[in-house]
Each structure stands twice: as C-alpha cells, then as structure tokens.
Amino acid sequence: MKQDIKKFSNNIYQIDVFMEDKPGRMSCYYIDSKDPILIEVGPSNSFPYLITSLESLGINNVNRSAMTHLHLDHIGGVGHLVEKYKNHFVYIHELGIKHLPNPEKLWKAVSSIYTEEWLKENWGEIKPTPVKNIHTLKDEQKISLGNKRNLQAIYGPGHAKHHYTFYDEYSGTLFMGDTLGLIYPHGDFVQPNLPPPDFSKEVLFETLDKLSNLELKYLALAHFGIHDKPYLLIENAKESIEVWIKFVSNLPTLSNAEAAKVLSEWLVSNYKVLGIDDNTINNYINNSHFEMQIQGIRNYLTK
Numbered sequence: 005m006k007q008d009i010k011k012f013s014n015n016i017y018q019i020d021v022f023m024e025d026k027p028g029r030m031s032c033y034y035i036d037s038k039d040p041i042l043i044e045v046g047p048s049n050s051f052p053y054l055i056t057s058l059e060s061l062g063i064n065n066v067n068r069s070a071m072t073h074l075h076l077d078h079i080g081g082v083g084h085l086v087e088k089y090k091n092h093f094v095y096i097h098e099l100g101i102k103h104l105p106n107p108e109k110l111w112k113a114v115s116s117i118y119t120e121e122w123l124k125e126n127w128g129e130i131k132p133t134p135v136k137n138i139h140t141l142k143d144e145q146k147i148s149l150g151n152k153r154n155l156q157a158i159y160g161p162g163h164a165k166h167h168y169t170f171y172d173e174y175s176g177t178l179f180m181g182d183t184l185g186l187i188y189p190h191g192d193f194v195q196p197n198l199p200p201p202d203f204s205k206e207v208l209f210e211t212l213d214k215l216s217n218l219e220l221k222y223l224a225l226a227h228f229g230i231h232d233k234p235y236l237l238i239e240n241a242k243e244s245i246e247v248w249i250k251f252v253s254n255l256p257t258l259s260n261a262e263a264a265k266v267l268s269e270w271l272v273s274n275y276k277v278l279g280i281d282d283n284t285i286n287n288y289i290n291n292s293h294f295e296m297q298i299q300g301i302r303n304y305l306t307k
C-alpha cells in the first residue's frame with residue numbers, strides 16, 4: 005500500500021492519507037511525544053492508509069486523537085479509529101457529542117453538496133462513535149503531551165462554527181485544519197476554502213487575527229502539509245478572501261454552477277499572470293469544489 009510520511013523536527017509526522025486515492029490532498033499529523041496524539045483522521049476510505057503508515061512507524065496503538073472540525077473529510081474515519089484502538093478517545097468541539105454517535109445528519113448535509121453516490125465511493129461510509137469515546141474541548145484547553153509540552157486547543161470559527169485549531173508552543177506549530185484555506189503541493193500560495201453554511205468573513209478574520217498573535221514558526225494544514233512563513237500566509241489568505249468576495253458579489257445573475265465556472269476560469273487566468281506553472285494550477289483547480297465556494301460566499305453575502 006502506498007505511503008508518504010514526512011518527519012519534521014520535534015517528532016511531528018505528516019502522514020498523507022491519500023484522500024480520494026490521490027496524493028497531497030489530506031494530511032493527518034502524529035506528535036510522537038511522551039504522551040502522543042493523532043491530529044485528524046481523514047475520511048473512512050483513507051483509514052487503511054493511515055493505519056499502514058502508523059504501523060510502519062512502529063505505532064500499533066493510538067490512545068487519543070484531536071479533530072479540528074466536524075467536516076467528513078476530517079472526521080469520516082473516527083468510528084473506525086475508536087473501533088480499532090481499545091479505549092481510544094477523540095477531542096472535538098462540543099457539537100461532536102451530538103453528531104458523532106448519530107452521524108446521519110452530517111452525512112445528509114454533505115450528500116446535499118456532493119451526492120450520496122459520490123460520497124460512498126470517494127470518502128466512504130461512516131460509522132457511529134460512542135459517546136464514551138468523545139471528549140469535548142473548551143477554548144484554550146491544554147492537552148498534555150508529556151515532559152511539559154502541551155497542545156492548546158484554540159476555538160477558531162469562520163470556516164465552520166465547530167472549528168478548533170491546535171497550537172504546539174514547543175515547536176511553534178499551529179495545526180490549522182481548514183482555517184487558513186488550501187495550499188496544494190507544490191504551490192506556496194493560499195486558496196480560500198469558504199463553505200456554507202458557516203463561512204463568515206468577519207468571524208474568520210477575527211480568528212485569523214487572534215491566531216496571528218501566537219508565536220508561530222509553522223502552519224500545519226489539513227489540505228496540505230506543513231509550511232513556514234506563517235504570518236505571510238495568513239495575510240495572503242485574507243487578501244485572497246477579500247478579492248474572492250468582491251469578485252462573487254460583482255457577478256451578474258448566474259446559477260451557482262455557472263458562477264463556479266466563471267470563478268475557476270478567472271482564477272486560472274490570475275494564476276497564469278502570477279507565473280504559476282500549469283501543473284500547480286491544475287492541482288489547485290481540479291482539487292477544489294468551486295460550486296461549494298460560490299454557495300458559501302453567496303450565503304455569507306445574504307446574511
């Protein structure tokens with residue numbers, strides 16, 4: 005089975021879980037400290053990749069994990085995780101208590117965007133997580149990693165109202181989930197990720213400003229990988245979000261699908277002007293769901 009694991013300093017592992025069977029789409033992280041923790045699990049279909057990678061590192065039991073938010077590309081495999089590892093528990097926003105034991109509502113919400121057939125085939129069906137395996141998070145809660153190292157949960161809505169980021173002060177790494185947006189290999193710029201129903205510019209910017217006050221060396225994104233120049237990337241993200249909102253609000257009356265096509269064509273031409281190579285452009289464009297972006301921005305504009 006294919007594997008791509010990168011070891012960073014301070015015992016942080018980045019594990020590609022080959023979402024939709026493609027490289028560079030979804031990274032999970034494992035901090036191999038005295039009291040280790042997994043960050044994100046990925047969708048159900050990615051679970052075998054995650055387990056194979058962990059086992060290749062000699063990790064045969066994982067006691068706990070932390071999930072950034074309740075979107076299925078991040079938590080789809082949670083039910084598998086608690087089934088595989090005895091006594092495993094998951095740190096997550098308090099809405100997790102409501103939805104993880106009865107994931108039908110999460111499934112339905114995502115099906116309405118991606119269709120059920122697509123979901124089953126590409127992300128895989130989800131299993132319920134028992135309440136006893138769920139630990140809800142509080143803002144600024146410190147999760148001990150042993151030897152005085154902590155992972156601090158920081159509430160960060162904007163992309164989703166149930167979003168936490170996780171800050172490892174020891175290494176200066178902030179595990180961002182989807183708060184920043186997307187950076188696909190091998191690009192070095194942020195593309196916004198603004199889904200309905202929760203995206204709000206004001207809320208997201210407040211979160212990003214709060215996170216900018218931390219002492220940061222690296223941002224670890226779910227989509228995808230660990231990046232330096234954290235403050236520059238945060239500014240980069242804010243600028244792009246402003247420009248996207250302006251572009252979408254100036255569009256004539258178009259259906260969401262038509263607007264998505266116009267948005268993606270406009271982006272391709274912008275990226276070309278910036279001198280970005282065709283491979284990278286295709287990677288960003290083909291791995292984005294622009295209709296969902298249109299829905300998220302239009303929903304925000306009518307709030």
Ligand SMILES: [Zn+2]
Nearest residue numbers: 075077182226
């Ligand atoms: Zn995501």
